[in-house]
Each structure stands twice: as C-alpha cells, then as structure tokens.
Amino acid sequence: MPKPSAQVTAAEISRLAGVTRATVSNWRRRHADFPAPVAGTDASPLYDLEAVRAWLAARGHVSSASPAEELRTVLRLHTGTDGAATRLLPLVLAAAERDKDDLAALSGLPDADLAARCQEAVGKLTDVVPDADAITYTPDDASLLRALLHCVHGQSAQAALDVLAERELEDSAASGAYQTPQRLADLMSCLLAPGPGPYPARVLDPACGSGSLLAAARSGATCLFGQDSIPVQAQRSAVRLHLSAPRAEVAVRAGDSLRADAFPGLTVDAVLCNPPYGDRDWGHDDLAYDPRWAYGLPPRAESELAWVQHALAHLAPGGLAVMLLPPATASRASGRRVxxxxxxxxxxxxVIALPPGAATPFHIGLHLWILQRPRPDETGQHTVLFIDTAADQRPSPAHTLPTQAAGTPARSREGRTDLDWTALSDTVLAHWRLFAADPAGFADEPGVARAVPVIELLDDLVDITPTRHVRTSPSAADPAAIAKRAEELRRRLKEGVTILAASSGGGGWQPAGEGARSWRTATIADLTRGGALTLHRAAPGTRGAQESERPGEGEEYAGRAVLTGYDVATGGCASGDPDGQAGAASVLVEEGDILLSSLRTVAPGAIVRVADATDAGCLLGPNLHLFRPDPERLDSWFLAGFLSAEDNINAASTGTTTIQIDPRRLRLPLLPLAEQRRYGKAFRRLYELRAAARQAADLATATADLLGTGLTGGALLPPGTQPESDSA
Structure with a gap:
C-alpha cells in the first residue's frame, strides 16, 4: 500500500511557500482548486502535504524559507518513529567535508542511490562519531537527506546541527539532558588559565553532554576528549567539536565514565565537567575498590564526589579541573571525610558560589569547584579561596522601576537573563588569578572573596559552602555608608508611599445602575478578520515567529533586547537572550501594542500590559502574544483592560496541569471609540495603582532588610541611642 502523506497546517504551508499566513488564507478563498482539508477542524484544518506541494509547483511558487526552516519542517512532517534527527547527526559532519558541487550532485541522485551514498559516507566516520556504523538510511528517508544536504549547502553545517539538536532532544531519551549555558561555559574555560602561561593543551570532559564545555575550550586546547553515557549526546558532541574545532584532535566516546571509562590511563592538562547530580546508581558497590578513590570511597548518595575524584585521576600533576556541582556537595554530612x-x-x-538561575536547576545557586592534582614535590596548600557572587547578582528591589517586579529572576534556556555575566566573570576571574599567583598574599574582599586557612575548615562539619566563610564582619562594615544608604532607602520609601496614596485617590467610581451593564461582544478572531487589529506571537523557547506576517530577516534584528512572557507576567523589562532571536523572522514591539503573557504564574490582571517607550523596539520573545490595534477603531488601554479580565482569561484557557491561553477566543465589548477611551483611562489608573503598590512593597522590604542587617551587624544603633553610650 502507498505510504500515507504527511499533513500540514496553514502556518506550515506559509513557511513552505515563503509567504505570509494571510496569503495562504487568500489562496483558500480565491482559488477553487486549492487542496481541500483532509483532517483537523474548521478552526485548524490540516492539508495533504503532497497535494499542497503539487498545487504550489503548478503555480511556480518556489519556497523562500531558509534551508534550516525547510529542514525543521521536513523533520516535523516525517512520519517515522525511529529518531530521524538522531540518525542524521553524523551526516552533518560527512556533508560538511564535501564541496557545494558534490552536495548538489548528491542531492540529485535517485532516492535509493542517495540513501546508499549517504549511508556509505556516514559509515566512514566510525572512528569519529560514536556508533556511526550502526546507522542506516532507506529510500523513505530521501526527503530528510535532501533537506539536510540543502541546509549544509545553502546555509551551514552548524545551522543543520542546531536544527537536529532541537528535534533530537525532544524525540529521544536525552530530553532530560541540559547543556551548560554558553556564558558559564566560557567562565569555566577561562578559570583553567589563571596565569600568564599557555592554555591547557589537553582537555577532558567525562560527562560532555552536547559538548558546550569542550567547545568553550577549543580556542586554546589542541586535544579535546569527551565521553557521555547517552549515545546521542556523544554523537552530537563529536559532530559539534569537529565542526567548531577542525584543527584540534577530537575523541568522543559513548559510555558511562564511572563504570566504563573510555580513556583508561589518559592524563590531561585540564578537566571541565558538569556531571549528573543526585545519581544513587553510579556504581557504588561495583566500584568499591577502584583505584580512583584516592581520597576515600564516595558514599552512595555522593555521586558528585565520585566525579570529582574521577577528574583528579585523569589530571597530570599540577593540572586543574573546574566542575559545576550542586551546593549540597559542599556540606552534606555523608561526604565530609572525602x-x-x-x-x-x-x-x-x-569554591565559587553562583547566583540562582545561572544554570539548570535554576532554583538553586550552584557551585564551581576548582581542583588541582597535587605535584609530588610541593608542600601542602595552606588556604582555600571562597568567592560568593550570589549576593551581588540578587535582584535588588531598592533599585527597581515601578513596572519591574523584584525577587523573581527571569530565566531562559541560557539561565537567568538579568544576570550581569560580564561583572560576574570579571569578579571571579580577578580574585582567582590574584589568589593563584600568590595564595599567601591574597587580600580578602569582605562579602565577596576570602582565603581561608585549611586548618579552619577541618572541623566536624567540613562545610566548604562559600557563604559560610565569606562574610562581612562588623569591623569591616562602614557604619556611615550603611546609615547613608538606609536614609536613602527610607526617603525613596516615603516617596513611594506618597505615589501610592495619590494613585489610590481620585474618586468618581459610580454604580452602573440597578443592574450591571451588558453589551455585545466580539472575539479577537472576529476583530482580526475585520482588520481592527493584528495578532502576532513568538513560539515558546524558540526563535520569534509571527503569526500573520514575516517582516523579514537580517542584521537589523541582531542584538535587540527580547521581551518575554515572563517579563510581562512579572512586570519586568526586556530580559530575553538576543542571541536566540538574531536572524529569525521577528516582530518588533511598537508603543501602544498590547502584550499578553501565556504564563499564568501570577494574578490574571498582571499578564497583560500596554507597551510603552521602553518596550518599543524590543523583539517579541517566547510565551507572548502581541495585539496591535488600529488606533482609529480600538483604544489600547481599553483593549488591555478587558483582555486581562479574569473571566475573559478563564474562558479562553484550556488545560489543567499546563494551562494554555488561546488569544483568538478572548472577547471584547463593541463600544464607540469615545467610550473606549473613558474605560481605557480608568484601566490605566488601575495599572498605575498596581505599579505604585509593587514599588512601595519592594522598597519597604529592601529598607527593612538593610536596617535589620545594620542592627545585627553592629553598624547601626537603635533610634535614640547615642554612639558614645555603646559599651560593646
């Protein structure tokens, strides 16, 4: 029987044809021969892919979508369930080694010949990509193979690898694997070179994942070694490193490094590692007498200490290891002997304490451990450096604008997006390099960095948590500076309370009569079809995508701030990662747009706001819907007020555990523009009231925290106490 064709949505047709969604809608209405829906619903019809392709070809519509977008679409439409993205990973590397003419000729082969040639090319990579020889291609894979070759030919091998990585982590057992954020990987790599000498030549990552840590070390290292227990991650890492570090010697293997070390006897100059956390099945019983445990058998619940000793066992004398570990590793009683x-x-x-949100898991502040394989001829080290970056990177309510909520960091796949990574990295590297150059002469920085004698750490707890040792003693605090800061906060708090009181005033709230008003309403879908507004959105966690148009691609969008659903839900400023948006079809926010967050993490009234001058020019990011009204027909604040109504949001929401808001189902009263503006003015006053209340609450918290710290630390005296009377 013939293989059933894939089915596509109208949005996918627009991407295939390189036109807007509105154009596809026009085709459906104006052309009687446009393929009829074969499945789906009236609101979301599905079309036969082959019928659509034939219709487009008959009218000369050649796709203008990027090769990467075409590859993404073909992957989504592939009907197989055999992990197509995973099987294609080695082919990226094989294709990258061929010139464009060869790739074009290969794509033109018949399906069977194409599959055979691609399988032959991948089979030659057995020594480079783990398990490459086990991969097979069939004629049914021809569309996938051509799309990948076209992506490498027309765009780049790295672009193809990125698309496959997106899909592969969704489809495979590796979906629980998280890569180290790029900026954290760069910091860890820089820590390996604390002095003026050369960068370590041979670097190992025994839990390499996607290869982000080894990729960060590629500019200085000449040999990169990696191993991962998830085969698809090892394949991805191997391909990534061969593409990004073509001059380096790369060796990546699949397997569990603790149970089956793929590099026995290997000594390297440095180790970078972000190992798995909390693994009780790491091999405690089987590896009880392993020679790697030079510092003691790691307890069953301390798999992290097994990884630490594994790293040290692979280091040459004097070699450094930088490891990302959970904070409990520094204090758990079971690990104190090791x-x-x-x-x-x-x-x-x-030991360096990072702020929460620097890397997965986002809710805790992870630690960086810097370890060194002792040299046989050197005397014992007398001090350990502790750095605490968490306090400096904590969101500060005292310096928050009225529209920005404090206390909850915004996050993305690359971690907390409000972190000042430049300042954090500069602080860590500066202290580490000074300490590495002269441990005995290191000058402590109160509250940030301190060199602690080893003898002080060898107590009953052996707790090496940085916050335990990096403290500002009462003598180090400047009472005058703290008092000045406290007065400034109190002044701002008074101003905030005054603003709040003014915002809550202004009467004139009259009853509507004996009964509540009622009016005719229309859905957002109806208003969109009537041209009263346009609706845009960005796909969650991915590149921006516009629902009703594609304004173009290019450098004009690179580097712009990205406004996310989390920013709107918390009242924050744009905090998204611009690197994930550059080059994608993007939507620029304009003043007067209404932004709806699909994240229902706070009160419904807080998930909608009207874009102001600060938001204008930002890119529309994930978890956001954007409504752009025609100002001659709709008032922005009127629209925002009714869209944020709790009953309106509830009626347009679906799901139980994960709640999704369908913006097209939201309803709006049909009122004259003059009356809309009266309602809009009232809704704006309510927004300002919420903002003033949030600012006053944040300032009150910050003021109380500072005054309490000043009192308990001895820098401040209770009101009415004279400094001369302090006998302490």
Missing part, C-alpha cells in the same frame, strides 16, 4: 581528604591533600583550590 572533603577533608581533598583539603588535606591540597587538591581543592577554590
């Missing part, structure tokens, strides 16, 4: 031996042997050089 920690003590690491300290006695001078194997632990520094």
């Amino acid at each position: 920690r003590a031996e690491l300290l006695r042997a001078s194997a632990l050089r520094a």
Whole structure:
C-alpha cells in the first residue's frame, strides 16, 4: 500500500511557500482548486502535504524559507518513529567535508542511490562519531537527506546541527539532558588559565553532554576528549567539536565514565565537567575498590564526589579541573571525610558560589569547584579561596522601576537573563588569578572573596559552602555608608508611599445602575478578520515567529533586547537572550501594542500590559502574544483592560496541569471609540495603582532588610541611642 502523506497546517504551508499566513488564507478563498482539508477542524484544518506541494509547483511558487526552516519542517512532517534527527547527526559532519558541487550532485541522485551514498559516507566516520556504523538510511528517508544536504549547502553545517539538536532532544531519551549555558561555559574555560602561561593543551570532559564545555575550550586546547553515557549526546558532541574545532584532535566516546571509562590511563592538562547530580546508581558497590578513590570511597548518595575524584585521576600533576556541582556537595554530612581528604591533600583550590538561575536547576545557586592534582614535590596548600557572587547578582528591589517586579529572576534556556555575566566573570576571574599567583598574599574582599586557612575548615562539619566563610564582619562594615544608604532607602520609601496614596485617590467610581451593564461582544478572531487589529506571537523557547506576517530577516534584528512572557507576567523589562532571536523572522514591539503573557504564574490582571517607550523596539520573545490595534477603531488601554479580565482569561484557557491561553477566543465589548477611551483611562489608573503598590512593597522590604542587617551587624544603633553610650 502507498505510504500515507504527511499533513500540514496553514502556518506550515506559509513557511513552505515563503509567504505570509494571510496569503495562504487568500489562496483558500480565491482559488477553487486549492487542496481541500483532509483532517483537523474548521478552526485548524490540516492539508495533504503532497497535494499542497503539487498545487504550489503548478503555480511556480518556489519556497523562500531558509534551508534550516525547510529542514525543521521536513523533520516535523516525517512520519517515522525511529529518531530521524538522531540518525542524521553524523551526516552533518560527512556533508560538511564535501564541496557545494558534490552536495548538489548528491542531492540529485535517485532516492535509493542517495540513501546508499549517504549511508556509505556516514559509515566512514566510525572512528569519529560514536556508533556511526550502526546507522542506516532507506529510500523513505530521501526527503530528510535532501533537506539536510540543502541546509549544509545553502546555509551551514552548524545551522543543520542546531536544527537536529532541537528535534533530537525532544524525540529521544536525552530530553532530560541540559547543556551548560554558553556564558558559564566560557567562565569555566577561562578559570583553567589563571596565569600568564599557555592554555591547557589537553582537555577532558567525562560527562560532555552536547559538548558546550569542550567547545568553550577549543580556542586554546589542541586535544579535546569527551565521553557521555547517552549515545546521542556523544554523537552530537563529536559532530559539534569537529565542526567548531577542525584543527584540534577530537575523541568522543559513548559510555558511562564511572563504570566504563573510555580513556583508561589518559592524563590531561585540564578537566571541565558538569556531571549528573543526585545519581544513587553510579556504581557504588561495583566500584568499591577502584583505584580512583584516592581520597576515600564516595558514599552512595555522593555521586558528585565520585566525579570529582574521577577528574583528579585523569589530571597530570599540577593540572586543574573546574566542575559545576550542586551546593549540597559542599556540606552534606555523608561526604565530609572525602572533603577533608581533598583539603588535606591540597587538591581543592577554590569554591565559587553562583547566583540562582545561572544554570539548570535554576532554583538553586550552584557551585564551581576548582581542583588541582597535587605535584609530588610541593608542600601542602595552606588556604582555600571562597568567592560568593550570589549576593551581588540578587535582584535588588531598592533599585527597581515601578513596572519591574523584584525577587523573581527571569530565566531562559541560557539561565537567568538579568544576570550581569560580564561583572560576574570579571569578579571571579580577578580574585582567582590574584589568589593563584600568590595564595599567601591574597587580600580578602569582605562579602565577596576570602582565603581561608585549611586548618579552619577541618572541623566536624567540613562545610566548604562559600557563604559560610565569606562574610562581612562588623569591623569591616562602614557604619556611615550603611546609615547613608538606609536614609536613602527610607526617603525613596516615603516617596513611594506618597505615589501610592495619590494613585489610590481620585474618586468618581459610580454604580452602573440597578443592574450591571451588558453589551455585545466580539472575539479577537472576529476583530482580526475585520482588520481592527493584528495578532502576532513568538513560539515558546524558540526563535520569534509571527503569526500573520514575516517582516523579514537580517542584521537589523541582531542584538535587540527580547521581551518575554515572563517579563510581562512579572512586570519586568526586556530580559530575553538576543542571541536566540538574531536572524529569525521577528516582530518588533511598537508603543501602544498590547502584550499578553501565556504564563499564568501570577494574578490574571498582571499578564497583560500596554507597551510603552521602553518596550518599543524590543523583539517579541517566547510565551507572548502581541495585539496591535488600529488606533482609529480600538483604544489600547481599553483593549488591555478587558483582555486581562479574569473571566475573559478563564474562558479562553484550556488545560489543567499546563494551562494554555488561546488569544483568538478572548472577547471584547463593541463600544464607540469615545467610550473606549473613558474605560481605557480608568484601566490605566488601575495599572498605575498596581505599579505604585509593587514599588512601595519592594522598597519597604529592601529598607527593612538593610536596617535589620545594620542592627545585627553592629553598624547601626537603635533610634535614640547615642554612639558614645555603646559599651560593646
């Protein structure tokens, strides 16, 4: 029987044809021979892919979508269930090694010949990509193979790899794997070179994942070694490193590094690692007498300490390891003996506390451990460096604008987006380099960095949590500076309370009569069809995508701030990662647009706002819907007020565990523009009231926190107490 064709939505047809969604709608209405829907619903019809392609070809519509977008679409439409993205990973590398003429000729082969030639090319990569020889292609894969070759030919191998990585992590068992954020990977890589000498030549990552840490080290290292227990991650890492570091020697293997080390006897100059956390099945019983445990057998619940010793075992004397670890590793009672031996042997050089949101899991502040394989001829180290970056990177309510909520960091796939990574990295690297150059002469910075003698750490707890050791003592605090800051906060709090009181005034709220008003309403879908507004959106967690138009692609969007659903839901400023938006079909926010967050994490009234001058020019980011009204027909604040109504939001929401808002189902009263503006003015007053209340609450919290710290730290005296009377 013939293989059933894939089915596509109207949005996918627009991407295939390189036209707007509105154009596809026009085709459906104006052309009687346009393919009829074969499935779906009236609101979301599905069309036969082959019928659509034939219709487009008959009218000369050649796709103008990017090769990467075409590859993404073909992957989505592939009807197989055999992990197509995973099987295509090695082919990216094989295609990257061919010139464009060869790729074009290969794409023109018949399906069977194309599959055979691609399988032959991938089979030659067995020594480069793990398990490449087990991959097979059939004629049914021809559309996938051509789309990938076209992407490498027309765009780049890295673009093809990125598309496959998106799909592969969704389809495979690797979906629970998270890569180290790029800026954190860069910081960890820089920590390997604390002095003026050359960068370590040979670098190992025994839990390499997607290869982000080794990729960060590629500019200085000449040999990159990696291993991962998830085969598809090992394949992805191998392809990525061969593409990004073509001059380096790359060796990536699949397998569990603790149970089946793929590099026995290998010694390297440095190790970078973000190991799995909380793994009780790491091999405690089977590896009880393993020679790697030079500092003691790691307890069953301390798999992280097994990874630490595995890293040290692979280091040459004097080599450094930088590891990203959960904070509990520094304080759990079960691991205190191993920690003590690491300290006695001078194997632990520094512990750095990162702020929450720097990397997955986002809700805790992870630690960086810097370890060093002791040299046989050197004496024991007398101090350990502790750096606490969490306090400096905590969102500060005292310096928050009225429209920005404090206390909850915005996050993306690359971690917290409000982190000042430049300042954080500069602080960490500056202190680490000074300490590495002269541990004995290191000058502490109160509240940030401190070199602690090992003897002070070898107590009953052996707790090496940085916040435990990096503290501002009462003598180090400047009472005058704290008092000045407290007065400034109190002044701002008074101003905030005054603004709040003014915002809550202004009467004139009259009853509508004996009964509540009623009016005719229309859905957003109806208003969109009538031209009263346009609706735009961006896909969550991915590049921006416009629902009703594609304004173009190009450098004009690169580097712009990205406004996310989290920003709107928390009242924050644009915090999205611009790197994930550059080059994508994007929507620029304009003043007067209405922004609806699909994240129902706060009160419904807080998930809608009207874009102001600060938001204008930002890119529309994930988890956001944008409504752009015709100002001659709709008032922006009127629209925002009714869209945020709780009953309106509830009626347009679906799901139980994960709630989705369908913006087209939201309803709006049909009122004259003059009356809309009266309602809009009232809704704007309510928005200002909420903003003033949020600012006053944030300032009150910040003021109370600072005054409490000043009192308990001895820098401030209770009101009415004279400094001369302090006998303490």
